[in-house]
Amino acid sequence: xxxxxxxxxxxxxxxxxxxxxxxxxxxxxxxxxxxxxxxxxxxxxxxxxxxxxxxxxxxxxxxxxxxxxxxxxxxxxxxxxxxxxxxxxxxxxxxxxxxxxxxxxxxxxxxxxxxxxxxxxxxxxxxxxxxxxxxxxxxxxxxxxxxxxxxxxxxxxxxxxxxxxxxxxxxxxxxxxxxxxxxxxxxxxxxxxxxxxxxxxxxxxxxxxxxxxxxxxxxxxxxxxxxxxxxxxxxxxxxxxxxxxxxxxxxxxxxxxxxxxxxxxxxxxxxxxxxxxxxxxxxxxxxxxxxxxxxxxxxxxxxxxxxxxxxxxxxxxxxxxxxxxxxxxxxxxxxxxxxxxxxxxxxxxxxxxxxxxxxxxxxxxxxxxxxxxxxxxxxxxxxxxxxxxxxxxxxxxxxxxxxxxxxxxxxxxxxxxxxxxxxxxxxxxxxx
Amino acid sequence: xxxxxxxxxxxxxxxxxxxxxxxxxxxxxxxxxxxxxxxxxxxxxxxxxxxxxxxxxxxxxxxxxxxxxxxxxxxxxxxxxxxxxxxxxxxxxxxxxxxxxxxxxxxxxxxxxxxxxxxxxxxxxxxxxxxxxxxxxxxxxxxxxxxxxxxxxxxxxxxxxxxxxxxxxxxxxxxxxxxxxxxxxxxxxxxxxxxxxxxxxxxxxxxxxxxxxxxxxxxxxxxxxxxxxxxxxxxxxxxxxxxxxxxxxxxxxxxxxxxxxxxxxxxxxxxxxxxxxxxxxxxxxxxxxxxxxxxxxxxxxxxxxxxxxxxxxxxxxxxxxxxxx
Ligand SMILES: [Zn+2]
Numbered sequence: 001x002x003x004x005x006x007x008x009x010x011x012x013x014x015x016x017x018x019x020x021x022x023x024x025x026x027x028x029x030x031x032x033x034x035x036x037x038x039x040x041x042x043x044x045x046x047x048x049x050x051x052x053x054x055x056x057x058x059x060x061x062x063x064x065x066x067x068x069x070x071x072x073x074x075x076x077x078x079x080x081x082x083x084x085x086x087x088x089x090x091x092x093x094x095x096x097x098x099x100x101x102x103x104x105x106x107x108x109x110x111x112x113x114x115x116x117x118x119x120x121x122x123x124x125x126x127x128x129x130x131x132x133x134x135x136x137x138x139x140x141x142x143x144x145x146x147x148x149x150x151x152x153x154x155x156x157x158x159x160x161x162x163x164x165x166x167x168x169x170x171x172x173x174x175x176x177x178x179x180x181x182x183x184x185x186x187x188x189x190x191x192x193x194x195x196x197x198x199x200x201x202x203x204x205x206x207x208x209x210x211x212x213x214x215x216x217x218x219x220x221x222x223x224x225x226x227x228x229x230x231x232x233x234x235x236x237x238x239x240x241x242x243x244x245x246x247x248x249x250x251x252x253x254x255x256x257x258x259x260x261x262x263x264x265x266x267x268x269x270x271x272x273x274x275x276x277x278x279x280x281x282x283x284x285x286x287x288x289x290x291x292x293x294x295x296x297x298x299x300x301x302x303x304x305x306x307x308x309x310x311x312x313x314x315x316x317x318x319x320x321x322x323x324x325x326x327x328x329x330x331x332x333x334x335x336x337x338x339x340x341x342x343x344x345x346x347x348x349x350x351x352x353x354x355x356x357x358x359x360x361x362x363x364x365x366x367x368x369x370x371x372x373x374x375x376x377x378x379x380x381x382x383x384x385x386x387x388x389x390x391x392x393x394x395x396x397x398x399x400x401x402x403x404x405x406x407x408x409x410x411x412x413x414x415x416x417x418x419x420x421x422x423x424x425x426x427x428x429x430x431x432x
Numbered sequence: 433x434x435x436x437x438x439x440x441x442x443x444x445x446x447x448x449x450x451x452x453x454x455x456x457x458x459x460x461x462x463x464x465x466x467x468x469x470x471x472x473x474x475x476x477x478x479x480x481x482x483x484x485x486x487x488x489x490x491x492x493x494x495x496x497x498x499x500x501x502x503x504x505x506x507x508x509x510x511x512x513x514x515x516x517x518x519x520x521x522x523x524x525x526x527x528x529x530x531x532x533x534x535x536x537x538x539x540x541x542x543x544x545x546x547x548x549x550x551x552x553x554x555x556x557x558x559x560x561x562x563x564x565x566x567x568x569x570x571x572x573x574x575x576x577x578x579x580x581x582x583x584x585x586x587x588x589x590x591x592x593x594x595x596x597x598x599x600x601x602x603x604x605x606x607x608x609x610x611x612x613x614x615x616x617x618x619x620x621x622x623x624x625x626x627x628x629x630x631x632x633x634x635x636x637x638x639x640x641x642x643x644x645x646x647x648x649x650x651x652x653x654x655x656x657x658x659x660x661x662x663x664x665x666x667x668x669x670x671x672x673x674x675x676x677x678x679x680x681x682x683x684x685x686x687x688x689x690x691x692x693x694x695x696x697x698x699x700x701x702x703x704x705x706x707x708x709x710x711x712x713x714x715x716x717x718x719x720x721x722x723x724x725x726x727x728x729x730x731x732x733x734x735x736x737x738x739x740x741x742x743x744x745x746x747x748x749x750x751x752x753x754x755x756x757x
Binding site: 201202205207271317321 | 440513555
């Protein structure tokens with residue numbers, strides 16, 4: 001791979017509070033220097049004038065459906081979707097078929113990623129065997145095989161005693177627990193938020209308390225065990241309140257929110273739009289405002305997509321029979337730049353921190369930084385490029401985006417992993 | 433060709449157009465012939481009453497009826513709902529009458545077929561022709577809808593009948609109160625401007641129309657109510673309780689009644705009950721609905737030549753333009 005000089009971009013590196021126009025010199029797949037007016041000797045030169053150069057985005061919550069459901073997505077298509085979106089690393093959830101509850105599956109994912117992936121892929125392993133919520137999975141062996149976190153995402157661990165033991169064990173091996181907070185007895189057969197839209201459409205509602213009661217339980221257990229707890233896809237104002245209060249007390253907790261929960265409400269389910277059906281569900285305008293506030297003030301640490309691909313035919317069914325979940329890797333950056341950075345809820349460096357630096361810290365991953373010596377995992381963003389979301393053009397195998405037809409401003413134009421280009425919008429358009 | 437999916441979608445003018453057409457049929461007007469039309473009945477949930485009523489309506493219009501015994505059809509073989517529906521479209525159906533346990537199922541169909549879709553009840557969402565029956569019945573007895581106070585009592589949360597009636601009455605200018613046990617009320621008003629309360633007394637006070645809903649303890653309401661006896665004790669409509677309503681109030685029920693639960697026998701069979709009249713209005717309302725959906729009659733009776741000429745058909749084929757109130 002050739003050496004590259006990225007010249008004259010606005011370099012944003014939240015890990016060093018760096019934000020200035022500079023050149024980035026990449027040699028041997030690593031960042032060699034970040035400074036103004038670097039010599040280009042022997043390098044390919046990439047003019048980044050008017051563009052933003054940032055550490056590659058890291059999504060700590062995606063579903064790649066590999067192994068077992070590769071008609072929805074696989075490591076190749078999912079990682080290419082990530083690269084298109086400006087991501088250089090993703091952590092993939094354990095609810096595959098079979099689930100990631102055995103070291104062999106972790107090894108499969110890592111070796112498959114080496115063969116086909118367009119970004120770094122970090123497996124998240126199951127907390128419980130078969131995601132059944134009954135017995136602990138072999139946590140130490142999973143950690144040794146390379147799992148970066150533990151999660152039964154898709155459901156909460158229903159048994160508080162079991163979760164307490166899992167937290168103790170996870171702390172011992174140094175992995176965070178990522179919890180999908182949902183009390184199944186409160187969600188029941190619900191399919192949308194229990195509010196105005198559920199009432200109008202005659203759909204079974206999922207109340208906000210379904211999330212918040214488990215958040216409360218988990219915070220108490222994290223406090224007691226000292227385990228690192230990460231709350232996945234926070235959707236409700238009540239959960240935000242609990243997390244804020246726990247952080248003030250020093251509980252080792254972090255949290256994430258998705259671009260769709262930051263931009264859509266239950267009213268957007270419209271006339272039974274299954275591409276707006278996800279779990280947790282879209283909630284009220286008040287919840288949305290609380291999530292934005294919590295993201296801005298740091299109560300919520302990270303923006304993660306919860307990229308959840310489903311085939312077109314699977315979503316083209318009765319609303320209550322459609323699977324939960326929407327894709328997000330290819331739209332997250334554009335949605336964040338347009339709807340959070342644009343109106344001033346986050347600054348651009350803060351957006352990069354929440355989509356790169358902070359996830360790297362929470363999972364203990366390389367990346368999230370442009371320090372000299374680091375692997376050259378980076379993204380070049382055109383912050384002004386206006387584009388319209390067209391799912392048919394996605395690299396993802398699935399099409400279930402809630403943002404179809406939206407016009408966004410800002411997009412990844414080049415993504416690089418270890419100095420290798422994985423997405424090049426300008427090049428692609430020239431050769432097309 | 434158009435869809436009748438929900439009274440929420442219809443403007444007041446269209447609702448009045450449909451009621452007027454149903455009333456003319458009720459008064460004995462001969463229906464215009466829908467030459468060669470084919471209407472398919474897709475009942476994914478058994479409802480003898482509604483299905484019979486639609487079949488009779490289609491036959492009286494001279495349409496050919498395609499029955500679908502869903503239990504025995506390809507649904508069992510794992511074919512998707514949409515696949516089955518498209519088969520009926522391919523068989524030449526001009527209109528699909530759909531009863532389905534999933535809220536929104538007719539909306540899904542309407543997005544993927546080229547023929548008319550009529551919602552005959554979808555999950556907990558709407559039952560628009562039943563709503564029209566209720567409106568027509570009240571209009572026959574009271575001579576108007578605007579200005580009336582309508583109390584709808586029972587399992588509001590799960591009732592598609594309540595939703596359609598609430599939309600219909602509210603759109604035509606009535607004030608609507610939805611009342612039921614707290615566990616059977618939705619988290620928010622299902623219709624803007626409609627009150628939701630767990631107080632039966634508030635709902636009944638001064639009501640011109642009292643509509644009781646069927647409690648289906650064996651189905652949705654299970655778990656939300658301890659016993660039917662408890663429901664009867666707290667929300668059953670007795671003569672004493674009806675004394676809170678206006679003396680000339682109209683008592684309705686979509687049927688079949690659990691006597692002694694939603695309504696005491698004296699109320700159900702009393703002089704204020706219009707339950708039989710509701711049943712009798714069912715066929716005419718469904719005739720009007722089918723004609724309207726097919727674009728034949730009910731305010732859209734245009735010769736083919738006129739329909740082809742954009743200007744004229746835009747002017748006349750949109751009953752939305754009709755002024756009411
Ligand atoms: Zn997830």
